[in-house]
Amino acid sequence: MARKKMQGAEIVIEALKEQGVTEIFGYPGGAVLPLYDAIFKQNQIRHILVRQEGGAVHAAEGYARSTGKVGVVLVTSGPGATNAVTGLTDALMDSIPIVCLTGQVPTHLIGNDAFQECDTTGITRPCTKHNYLVKDVGDLANVVHEAFHVARSGRPGPVVIDLPKDVIMAMGAYQEAGKAPAEKYSPRVKGDQSAIAEAVRLLAGAKKPIIYAGGGVINSGPKASKLLQDLVKLSGAPCTLTLMGLGAYPASDKQFVGMLGMHGTYEANLAMHGCDVMICVGARFDDRITGRLDAFSPGSKKVHIDIDPSSINKNVPVDVPIVGDVGSVLADMIKKWKALKPKQDQAALKKWWGQIDQWRAKKCLAFQQKGDTIKPQHAIRRLFELTQGRETFITTEVGQHQMWAAQYYNFDKPNHWMTSGGLGTMGYGLPAAMGVQVAHPDALVVDIAGEASTLMNIQEMSTIVQYRLPVKIFILNNEYMGMVRQWQELLHGGRYSESYMESLPDFVKLAESFHAVGLRATKASQLDDVIKEMIEIDRPVIADIAIDKLENCFPMIPSGAAHNEMLLGPNDKAEKPISEQGMVLV
C-alpha cells in the first residue's frame, strides 16, 4: 500500500506526537518556519514561546527532571542553535533527557557560510549524547524516533536533530515508531549476578557500611528510590546523597546523614572517610565528592552500580563494578539479601552508629538567627517549613544560595529538586522553574535564587507571565556573587575582584514591569509574611529577600583537601594553608 506523503515538517510533528510529546519549548526563525507552520495547524502539542533559546533548554530540563519524560526544544539555525549550547552541555553533565530540534540552511547551502548557518552538529558533538543531521526526508521519522530512544535510554542525555530547511519542506512518507528498524542502541540494564552477590556479601559483612547514592537513582525512576529505601532499611546502613540525588532517599529519615561532598555534612563526609564498605548507587565520584583523591575513603571496599561503564573506575578505582540500571540492580540485591538472610555484626553496626551520632552532635548545620538581619539559612528553613503539606518543587540558580537550599530544604521525594550540578549554570533555575510549572500547573514551584544568577535569564519572566505560570523567584539577595566572594576570601586574601553586584535593579519594580508581583523582606520580622504571601498569590512572584551580605557557606572542604580536613565555620582556619595543587582546582 502506498503511504500517504506528508511534508517533512509534518512528519516531524507526527513523530513527536507518537513519542508522546505534549509540550515544546522554542523560538522561531527563518530556518524553522515550516515546523512552526505545522505546529500552527494542529493542537495536540503546545508550544511555549521562550524569550531566549537558552531558556528553552533549561525549561525543557526542568520539565524532564520533574516528570521523567524527555524535554523537547525547537530552535532556529545559527544563533538559535548556538544559544542552545549552554543548556545542552548542562543536560549532558546532569544526564537529563532532551531532544533539541535545530533548523539548518538547505542542504545545498551547507558549508557555504550561508545566512544564519553554523556547523550545528560540529558545535554540539561534544555537548550532546548524540546528534543527527538529516539529509533525506525519508529518514526523518526514524531519526526522531531513534533520538527519543537514545535520549531516554541508558544514561539519559541531550540529542540534537539538525533539520535543513529543504528536508522539512520536501514530501515524504511517515514511518511509525514500531515499524522503525531494530534499535541499534541498547545499553545494559541487568547487572551481573555474581557481582551483585558479591556486593550483597560485602554489605552484609560490613562493620561500617555506607550507601552513597546520586542522580542515577532519580534517572532510574521513582521505583528505584523506593528500592534504595528498602536496601538501606534492610542493611541498617547510613545513607548519604549527592547534590543530584537529593530526594532519592527521604531527608526526614534517621538513617539519612545528609548530603556529602564539598558542602556536605560533617557526618556524611566522615562516614565516607571512615567506612569499610561503600555502596555507590548511581553516582559518579565527582571531584566535589571525593576531595583529594589519594585521601578518599582509604580503608573501604567499594561497590559501584552505574549504567554507564565510563563512570566506573574513572576517578576512583572500585572493587566490585556493576554495570546496570539502578532499579534493576537494587531489586536483584534485595532479592539476594532476602534469600541469604545474612547474619550481620550488630555490635559493630551499633558502634558505627554511635560514632556517627558523635559526628552528628557537632551540629555542623547549626546557625543562629539573631536580630534583624535575615540569615540565608533561616530564610530557606522558613521556606521549607511554610511549604510543608504542599506539592512543592524547588529549582535553584548557582552559588551559595544553591548550597543553602541543598542543606536546609529537605526533600523526601525524588523529582522535586532541580539544580544545575555538573556544569553549575547560573541562570538555570528561573527557566527550569518555568518548565516544571508547565508540567505541574497546580504545584508550587519555587526558584531559590541569587540576585546575580537571576539576571542571567530574567527575560523569561515574560514567558512566565504570558503562560500564567505562577512561578516564585525567591532571591537570597546578598548583593554579591557570594560564592565567588567566599572563594576570594579563602584563596585570594579577601580581594573582592569584580564580585560585588553594582547597580542592581529594584527587583520589586522589575517584577511589576513584567506584570508579576514583587515582594520584599529586609528584616527577619518580615520574612514569614513575605513567604506566606508569595505562596498564597496565584501569580508569578519575585520575592527579594535581603540577607546577611557576608554570610558564607559551611561546612566546606577546601579544594585539594581530604574529607577529614573540613572547615566547619568562619572561625575554622584550614590546618594547612591551601596548597598550590588545591589552588588550581575549581
Added chain:
Amino acid sequence: MSEPSKEVNRHTIAVLVDNEPGVLARVIGLFSGRGYNIESLTVAETDHVKGQSRITVVTSGTPMIIEQIKAQLGRLVPVHKVADLTLEGAHVERELALVKVVGKGEKRVESLRIADIFRARAVDSSNNSFVFEIVGAASKIDAFIELMQPLGLSEVSRTGAAAISRGNKPI
C-alpha cells in the same frame, strides 16, 4: 582497592562503527577532548552490506586510562564493538609505509640493498630516487626509515596500524 598501576602501556584497539557522517569526528573529538593520546588511527569501510567501518587506534596510557578510553568509545551511539587487541590474546599488526629516498651512486645502491633485507619493494624509481613500499610492524618501519636517513630519505607516508586477532575467532 589497592593502588592502581601507573605503568603506561601501548594498546591497539579495534572499533567497529556505523559508516555514517561524523563518526570519525566523534572518535577523534573524544580523544582530543579528553586528552587521550593517539599514536595512530586508521579507518576504512570493512563491511559494505552492513555499512560498517573498522577503526584501528593505537594509544597509550595507564590501565585506568585505557579502560576509560574503551568505555568512552563504547558509549558512542554509532559504535558497535570495542576490542582491546593488546589484552585479548595475540594479534597481528601491520602498517604500510611509502618511503622516498633521493640519492645517487653508493648511497642509491645501499638503499636498494637495505630495502631488500627489509623486503621493501621499489614501487617507483627515477634516475636519482626510489619510492619503497614497506609493510610490517611499526617498529620495523621505524628501523627502515632510520637506516634510510643517511641515504637520502626525503619523504615518508605511513598508513598507521591495521590489526586483527590471531586464530579462528573474530573480535
